[in-house]
Amino acid sequence: MDRRDFIRQMGLGLVAGWAFGRLSWPWQALACAPQLRLALLADAHLKSGAGLRPEAQALARAVAEINALTPPPDLVLFAGDLAHKGRPDALDLGREILSDLSSPLWAVRGEGDHGRGGAASWVRRFGPPQFSRMYQGVHFLGLDTAWRDTPQGPAFEMGPAQRQWLTTELAALDSATPLVIVSHAPLARLYLPWQQWTKDAPKITPHLARFRQVLCLHGHTHNAVASKDDDLREIFLTENRKQQTEYPLHISLPATAWPHPQAIQGTPAIVHPGLAPHGCGWTLVTLDTSGVEFRPQLWQA
Numbered sequence: 001m002d003r004r005d006f007i008r009q010m011g012l013g014l015v016a017g018w019a020f021g022r023l024s025w026p027w028q029a030l031a032c033a034p035q036l037r038l039a040l041l042a043d044a045h046l047k048s049g050a051g052l053r054p055e056a057q058a059l060a061r062a063v064a065e066i067n068a069l070t071p072p073p074d075l076v077l078f079a080g081d082l083a084h085k086g087r088p089d090a091l092d093l094g095r096e097i098l099s100d101l102s103s104p105l106w107a108v109r110g111e112g113d114h115g116r117g118g119a120a121s122w123v124r125r126f127g128p129p130q131f132s133r134m135y136q137g138v139h140f141l142g143l144d145t146a147w148r149d150t151p152q153g154p155a156f157e158m159g160p161a162q163r164q165w166l167t168t169e170l171a172a173l174d175s176a177t178p179l180v181i182v183s184h185a186p187l188a189r190l191y192l193p194w195q196q197w198t199k200d201a202p203k204i205t206p207h208l209a210r211f212r213q214v215l216c217l218h219g220h221t222h223n224a225v226a227s228k229d230d231d232l233r234e235i236f237l238t239e240n241r242k243q244q245t246e247y248p249l250h251i252s253l254p255a256t257a258w259p260h261p262q263a264i265q266g267t268p269a270i271v272h273p274g275l276a277p278h279g280c281g282w283t284l285v286t287l288d289t290s291g292v293e294f295r296p297q298l299w300q301a
Contacts, residue, residue, distance in 0.1 A: 037284065039103065042253040044059040044083075045257035046087075047085070055256070058257060058280060067102045079253055080107075080110025080113060081219060082107070108142040130142050143181060145158060145183045152199075155199040173211075179214045187204075217250075223261070255280055
């Protein structure tokens with residue numbers, strides 16, 4: 001069975017759709033439709049160009065399930081780590097599998113997508129590793145959170161050039177414009193020992209603070225969680241005394257490759273591939289005037 005036959009015949013596997021309920025965020029600026037449906041993928045960790053490896057089959061399964069949605073999603077967002085160690089054949093396979101999506105795809109890269117040529121391998125296949133696009137009244141920003149050597153040790157960073165680019169993009173937007181920010185590493189400071197945060201994210205927070213709605217989507221943590229960013233509460237209160245601004249909402253995406261526990265659950269004896277597919281999957285987020293619906297689609301078998 002080739003990959004496309006595989007995709008056509010699956011997609012109806014055993015999935016647990018976890019409705020986390022509607023988060024209290026009426027989405028007030030949808031321009032062309034009553035709602036905006038986003039299918040979210042992350043952390044495929046393809047190790048090679050072999051289409052029969054379990055990681056490749058899992059990504060194909062997610063594509064099949066997304067294609068089976070009725071109505072289809074408006075956009076599919078991929079939050080990085082398509083490849084595991086930047087191998088060109090893994091990136092080629094990932095691009096081929098994702099090309100079967102029936103909805104438009106916007107993607108950012110993770111540390112696993114960095115090959116020896118830096119950003120060149122990604123750019124040749126997917127275009128620039130960051131983007132700024134408006135869609136149905138919502139502005140989407142894709143950030144490249146690269147794994148860098150810093151004076152304090154290795155960490156995820158955007159870097160000065162990207163922060164300046166982001167500042168320029170944000171300055172051109174009205175404060176009432178809802179923002180959806182997609183990154184691989186979380187912008188919220190989740191858990192430093194597991195490198196679950198972006199070191200220079202606090203430097204862009206003052207530029208985000210004037211916006212009334214900021215939704216941050218990220219991969220890297222390999223689990224599905226929705227949370228408000230309490231670490232940024234003080235800055236948002238300071239910058240928005242006269243606005244009814246929501247604190248940033250962060251959604252962590254499950255991996256298609258293998259799950260990780262949440263940091264609050266404690267460090268497992270072994271953190272490595274091989275636990276899939278239980279707890280892996282993808283996420284459907286619906287934005288409308290009644291709020292944000294966060295619905296992870298987690299595989300049970």
